[in-house]
Amino acid sequence: MQHVKLARDRRKRKSRIKAAVFLLAILSIFIGIVLSVKDNAKTDPLAVSSDEVQYKPLNETQDTQTNSEFKDIQANENLTENSQSAEPDTANTEKSNSDEATSYDDDLQGKDDEVEQVNLDEKDEFADLPEDAKNAVNDLLDIADQAIRIKDQFSYTVVKGDTLKDVLEQSGLEDETSKTLIAAYPELKNLKAGQQFYWILDKDGELEYLNWLVSEKEERIYERTAEGKFKRQILQKKSVWKKEVLKGQIKGSFSSSLKAQGLNSKQIAQLGSALQWQISMKKLKQGDKFAVLVSREYLDNKLTGQGNVEAIHISSGGKSYYAIQSSNGRYYNRQGETLGKGFARYPMQRQARVSSPFNPARRHPVTGRIRPHNGVDFSMAIGTPVIAPADGVVEKVAYQANGAGRYIMIRHGREYQTVYMHLSRPLVRAGQSVKRGERIALSGNTGRSTGPHLHYEFHINGRPVNPLTVKLPGTSSQMSTAERKQFLIKAKEAERKLKI
Ligand SMILES: [Zn+2]
Numbered sequence: 001m002q003h004v005k006l007a008r009d010r011r012k013r014k015s016r017i018k019a020a021v022f023l024l025a026i027l028s029i030f031i032g033i034v035l036s037v038k039d040n041a042k043t044d045p046l047a048v049s050s051d052e053v054q055y056k057p058l059n060e061t062q063d064t065q066t067n068s069e070f071k072d073i074q075a076n077e078n079l080t081e082n083s084q085s086a087e088p089d090t091a092n093t094e095k096s097n098s099d100e101a102t103s104y105d106d107d108l109q110g111k112d113d114e115v116e117q118v119n120l121d122e123k124d125e126f127a128d129l130p131e132d133a134k135n136a137v138n139d140l141l142d143i144a145d146q147a148i149r150i151k152d153q154f155s156y157t158v159v160k161g162d163t164l165k166d167v168l169e170q171s172g173l174e175d176e177t178s179k180t181l182i183a184a185y186p187e188l189k190n191l192k193a194g195q196q197f198y199w200i201l202d203k204d205g206e207l208e209y210l211n212w213l214v215s216e217k218e219e220r221i222y223e224r225t226a227e228g229k230f231k232r233q234i235l236q237k238k239s240v241w242k243k244e245v246l247k248g249q250i251k252g253s254f255s256s257s258l259k260a261q262g263l264n265s266k267q268i269a270q271l272g273s274a275l276q277w278q279i280s281m282k283k284l285k286q287g288d289k290f291a292v293l294v295s296r297e298y299l300d301n302k303l304t305g306q307g308n309v310e311a312i313h314i315s316s317g318g319k320s321y322y323a324i325q326s327s328n329g330r331y332y333n334r335q336g337e338t339l340g341k342g343f344a345r346y347p348m349q350r351q352a353r354v355s356s357p358f359n360p361a362r363r364h365p366v367t368g369r370i371r372p373h374n375g376v377d378f379s380m381a382i383g384t385p386v387i388a389p390a391d392g393v394v395e396k397v398a399y400q401a402n403g404a405g406r407y408i409m410i411r412h413g414r415e416y417q418t419v420y421m422h423l424s425r426p427l428v429r430a431g432q433s434v435k436r437g438e439r440i441a442l443s444g445n446t447g448r449s450t451g452p453h454l455h456y457e458f459h460i461n462g463r464p465v466n467p468l469t470v471k472l473p474g475t476s477s478q479m480s481t482a483e484r485k486q487f488l489i490k491a492k493e494a495e496r497k498l499k500i
Contacts (some may be wrong), residue, residue, distance in 0.1 A: 405447020
């Protein structure tokens with residue numbers, strides 16, 4: 001753990017420097033704006049990003065729509081229905097374009113011409129300012145520091161069947177990284193349920209540091225060297241692990257209450273992902289009671305920061321909620337069930353042809369620049385029903401005339417989001433809950449699109465991953481008979497220890 005600390009400290013120092021550079025950059029941008037406004041009102045440096053090179057869309061039919069017609073989603077149906085009812089036209093367009101149906105501007109960073117959005121992010125401990133910050137400059141540095149650190153740090157508990165690729169995909173890393181690591185260190189091929197990973201990405205999104213808690217007695221650390229290889233350290237530990245029950249009441253946010261009980265952010269994250277299919281943390285109220293069974297590492301009577309949350313019991317609104325870890329690494333309720341029904345691979349009833357795959361290195365055909373394709377394009381006739389692949393809440397319904405067209409974003413649990421672009425008509429509103437299999441929209445050809453298709457994205461922790469190969473959450477979560485038997489014994493014991 002000392003190494004983690006060292007890496008963190010180093011990270012912190014680096015982050016501070018970064019934050020200072022960041023502040024300077026903001027200052028110079030500000031000065032730049034002031035000067036350019038003074039100089040020339042025509043160009044706005046913030047509105048146009050450098051790779052936003054204009055090119056002629058291949059299919060301009062939908063560009064006849066004007067912004068004023070998009071004031072109300074319901075009111076503009078006639079437009080999309082026009083394109084739907086124009087059967088012969090649509091059929092022709094499809095014939096000529098469907099093989100290549102795609103878009104090069106469907107990134108979420110684009111400007112929304114119209115948006116209906118709900119904020120589903122829970123208030124968490126990271127948003128809190130450090131209390132002991134002495135002055136305004138220090139405050140600002142600390143906030144920037146935290147924002148940078150949290151953004152690039154990940155932790156994950158292995159569940160049965162996970163490979164290193166599945167672990168690193170939590171941070172959007174490509175398969176290439178796990179291949180490189182496994183080639184050098186084949187031990188990473190055999191992961192066991194319950195093992196923990198903690199890793200840091202550098203500013204380019206590359207893996208910089210990986211900590212693998214192999215067992216209570218051993219930790220392995222892989223650090224990127226200047227040559228782009230990884231060097232390894234193996235730490236045999238002389239620490240002691242203790243099982244403890246922490247009890248508390250919710251005061252402020254759930255995570256700050258857990259923190260007050262001595263859990264660190266890694267363990268809180270572990271709990272957050274364990275509970276996401278059991279109870280919405282937004283439903284928890286002030287004064288709700290909880291008890292956590294945690295196994296933590298001590299070295300010379302001091303907590304090292306390593307630990308594993310084995311079970312939690314929350315009492316809220318007269319009901320008891322449990323999440324108990326099985327030997328397969330997953331969390332279940334007392335009966336051994338998970339509430340999440342898992343994800344379907346495709347967001348439609350019938351499989352469709354892929355007209356453009358997920359590709360982080362895709363090049364724009366006209367500009368030649370790299371424009372990552374953060375999703376997969378399915379060629380489909382306008383008006384094809386799009387269905388929710390899992391239970392969730394609609395986070396956003398929006399429109400981008402020069403990009404994504406009409407699109408929807410859905411949040412599933414805490415870590416997952418899905419995005420649907422170029423729709424002809426959304427069938428849901430922001431804030432609405434949807435069930436797996438429910439119709440959420442009709443596909444279309446809106447925005448910058450070269451033919452009727454659905455652009456589908458899958459995000460984990462805010463990072464796009466390949467929807468066709470990502471390990472889907474909640475699938476194969478059933479326990480074997482032996483596992484289940486063992487689990488039910490463990491559940492009884494946890495229940496006894498976690499009485500509130
Ligand atoms: Zn696409």
